[in-house]
Amino acid sequence: MHLQALWRVRSYVKPHLRTMVLMIVAAVCGTVVAAYMPIVTKQMIDGPLAQGDRPGVKPIVLLFLAIGVVDGGLAFIRRLMLAYAATEMETVMRNDFYAHIQRLDLAFHDRWQTGQLLSRANSDISVIRRFVGFGLVFLVVNIVTFIYVIGVLMTMHVGLALLTAVGFVPVAFVSRRFNRSYGTVTRQVQDQIGDLTTQIEEAAQGIRVIKAYGRRETMLAKFMAASKEIQHTSMAQTILRARFFGLLGVIPKVVQAMVLLAGAYAVAHGSLTIGELVAFFSLMVMLVWPVESLGEILSMGEEAATAAERIYEVFDTPPLIADKPDAVNARTDGPAHIRFHDVGFTFPGSTEPVLRGVNLEIAAGETIALVGATGSGKTTLLAMIGRLIDPTQGSVLLDDLDVRDLKLASLRSRVSVAFDDPTLFSASVRENVLLGAIDAGDEALRAALEVASATFVDELPWGLDTRVGEQGISLSGGQRQRLALARAVVGRPAVLVMDDPLSALDVRTEEAVHQALHAALQDVTAIIAVHRPSTVALADRVAFLQDGRIAAVGTHADLLETNPAYAAVIGDEPAVLHHDADEEEVA
Ligand SMILES: Nc1ncnc2c1ncn2[C@@H]1O[C@H](COP(=O)(O)OP(=O)(O)OP(=O)(O)O)[C@@H](O)[C@H]1O
Ligand SMILES: [Mg+2]
Incomplete structure (x- = not known):
C-alpha cells in the first residue's frame, strides 16, 4: 500500500x-x-x-x-x-x-x-x-x-x-x-x-503569442x-x-x-x-x-x-550533475586553457547524436568564435564548459583537468556564461547583473555595464535600483541581452562563454559593444557562438561546427577561402572590427 x-x-x-x-x-x-x-x-x-x-x-x-x-x-x-x-x-x-x-x-x-x-x-x-x-x-x-x-x-x-x-x-x-x-x-x-x-502558467507566459494568433478561444476551450x-x-x-x-x-x-x-x-x-x-x-x-x-x-x-x-x-531524482566525492578545486589564478577531447552528445531519448567527436583546443587568453548552422549543436557544446550538461562521450578539460572532477562551485566561479536567451529575475538591475559576483563592488558593476554598452540603465527611473523582470519594468530584447552580457563579464571570469550574445543589437550598438568587449577579452579565454561576420572579428580564430564535428579551424579569411560550407553559413562579408574614426583622431 x-x-x-x-x-x-x-x-x-x-x-x-x-x-x-x-x-x-x-x-x-x-x-x-x-x-x-x-x-x-x-x-x-x-x-x-x-x-x-x-x-x-x-x-x-x-x-x-x-x-x-x-x-x-x-x-x-x-x-x-x-x-x-x-x-x-x-x-x-x-x-x-x-x-x-x-x-x-x-x-x-x-x-x-x-x-x-x-x-x-x-x-x-x-x-x-x-x-x-x-x-x-x-x-x-x-x-x-x-x-x-x-x-x-x-x-x-x-x-x-x-x-x-x-x-x-x-x-x-x-x-x-x-x-x-x-x-x-x-x-x-x-x-x-x-x-x-502548467496550462495556466503557459497561458500567462505566452499571452502575447496567444493574442497575436487569435488563439484565445482555442486555448480557453482546451483549458475548460x-x-x-x-x-x-x-x-x-x-x-x-x-x-x-x-x-x-x-x-x-x-x-x-x-x-x-x-x-x-x-x-x-x-x-x-x-x-x-x-x-x-x-x-x-x-x-x-x-x-x-x-x-x-x-x-x-x-x-x-x-x-x-x-x-x-x-x-528521489538525484541531480546528475553534482560534485564527485573526491572533487578538487579549479585553479583560481591566471587565464584558463580549455580542451574538448572527442566530445559527443546524444540527448536522452534520441538516437541521433548532436555532437560526435568534437576536438578543439582554446589556448589561455585566446578568443574562439564557434560558427555553425542553426541546430548544429553550438549551444549544446557551450553548455558543457560550465557543466550545465555533461558530454555523453569524451571529455571537456579545464586547465588539463576534466571538468567533471572539479567542484562545481569552483568551476562556475571560473567560468561565466551569457546565454542566448537572456533571463532577468524580478530584482533590481544591480542584483541581476551581480548575480554571480555578489561581492563585486559598484566599480566592477560600472565597468561591466560599460563593456556591455548597457549604460541605458542610467536613464531608468531608479537607475541601478530599478526593478526589472516579471515584477518590474519590461526591457527590450537588446537591453536584456546587454544586461546578460554585463552579468557574464562582471566577475572578470577566467573563461567567458557567450552564446550569440549580440544577436538582438542594432549595428551601431553592436559596434559599441564590440569595441569594449574586444578590450575586455584580452586576458580572458573566450568562446563565442556567432552567426554574423561582424562578431567573428572579436575572435583570434574561428572553429566551424558541421555534422557534429569541428570541420575546420582557422581565421575567418582562411575559412572563407577554403571552406565553401563555411561561407554558406556565415556569408562572405569580411570580418572587421570597426574602429571609431573620430576617437582615433582624438587619441
Ligand atoms: N533539450 C533538448 N532535447 C532534445 N533535443 C534537443 C534539446 N535541445 C536541443 N536539441 C536538439 O539538438 C540540436 C542542437 O541544438 P543546439 O541548441 O545546440 O543548436 P545551436 O547550434 O545552438 O542552434 P542555434 O544556432 O539555432 O542556436 C538541435 O537539433 C535541437 O533540436
Ligand atoms: Mg544556440
Whole structure:
C-alpha cells in the first residue's frame, strides 16, 4: 500500500515530535475528562435526583462548568501549538523542495512540466501539513479514545461493552476497501491539477503569442476541457467519500440501537440501573465522533500519502550533475586553457547524436568564435564548459583537468556564461547583473555595464535600483541581452562563454559593444557562438561546427577561402572590427 510514502515524511515531523506527543497527551487527557462526565451524570441521577437531595445538585453543575472551561482553554493552546509545528514543517519541506529542484540538472527540467513542480510545491505540501497537524493527531486521539471508552464501558457492564466493541468491527472492513479505491482517484486528481497549473502558467507566459494568433478561444476551450476533467474526477472522489461516510454514519446508529435494546432488557431484569444505562449510553455517544471522523482522517491520510509520493518522486531524482566525492578545486589564478577531447552528445531519448567527436583546443587568453548552422549543436557544446550538461562521450578539460572532477562551485566561479536567451529575475538591475559576483563592488558593476554598452540603465527611473523582470519594468530584447552580457563579464571570469550574445543589437550598438568587449577579452579565454561576420572579428580564430564535428579551424579569411560550407553559413562579408574614426583622431 502506498501509505508507506507517508512514512517517509517522518524526518520532517521528527523535530516536532515532542510538541506533537505533548499535544496528543493533552487531547487524550481532555477525552478522559470528558469520559468522566457521563459518570457524573449517573451520580446525579442515581444520587441527588433519586433521593431528592437539592443542595447536592449545585456542586455537580459547577464541576461541569469548570471542566468545560478548562477543556476549551486546553483545546485553544493545543490548536496553536499544533498549527505552529505543522506550518514550520511545511516551510522546511517547501524550502528543501525548492533547493532540490535548483540542484537538479537541465535534463530533469526539460522532462518535467513546470506546473507539476508548482502543484507539488504548493498544494501537495499543504496537504501533508493538514494531515500532520490535524489528521495524524486525531487518528491517535481517536484510537486512544475508543480503547479507553470501551475500557470504561467494561467496568460498567461487560456484556454490553463487548456488544459495542464487536458492533464496530465492520468499520475496519469498510475502511480498507475505501482506502484502496480512494488512493487511485486521489492521485489522478492531483496529477490533473499539475497539468492544469502548467496550462495556466503557459497561458500567462505566452499571452502575447496567444493574442497575436487569435488563439484565445482555442486555448480557453482546451483549458475548460481539462477543468471539466478535474471536475469529473473530483466528483468520482466525492462519491467514494460520500458512500464511505454514509456507511460510517450508519454503523454507530446500528450499534446504539442494539445496545439500547439489550440495555432495556438488562434494566428490566435488574442487572442495570437506569442511571447506569443513561451513563453507558452517553459514553457510547463519545464513540460516534471518533468513528465517523475516521472517514475524514483516512481520506486525509490517503491524500497526504499521494502528496508525499508525488513530492518524493522529485526528491528521489538525484541531480546528475553534482560534485564527485573526491572533487578538487579549479585553479583560481591566471587565464584558463580549455580542451574538448572527442566530445559527443546524444540527448536522452534520441538516437541521433548532436555532437560526435568534437576536438578543439582554446589556448589561455585566446578568443574562439564557434560558427555553425542553426541546430548544429553550438549551444549544446557551450553548455558543457560550465557543466550545465555533461558530454555523453569524451571529455571537456579545464586547465588539463576534466571538468567533471572539479567542484562545481569552483568551476562556475571560473567560468561565466551569457546565454542566448537572456533571463532577468524580478530584482533590481544591480542584483541581476551581480548575480554571480555578489561581492563585486559598484566599480566592477560600472565597468561591466560599460563593456556591455548597457549604460541605458542610467536613464531608468531608479537607475541601478530599478526593478526589472516579471515584477518590474519590461526591457527590450537588446537591453536584456546587454544586461546578460554585463552579468557574464562582471566577475572578470577566467573563461567567458557567450552564446550569440549580440544577436538582438542594432549595428551601431553592436559596434559599441564590440569595441569594449574586444578590450575586455584580452586576458580572458573566450568562446563565442556567432552567426554574423561582424562578431567573428572579436575572435583570434574561428572553429566551424558541421555534422557534429569541428570541420575546420582557422581565421575567418582562411575559412572563407577554403571552406565553401563555411561561407554558406556565415556569408562572405569580411570580418572587421570597426574602429571609431573620430576617437582615433582624438587619441
Ligand atoms: N533539450 C533538448 N532535447 C532534445 N533535443 C534537443 C534539446 N535541445 C536541443 N536539441 C536538439 O539538438 C540540436 C542542437 O541544438 P543546439 O541548441 O545546440 O543548436 P545551436 O547550434 O545552438 O542552434 P542555434 O544556432 O539555432 O542556436 C538541435 O537539433 C535541437 O533540436
Ligand atoms: Mg544556440
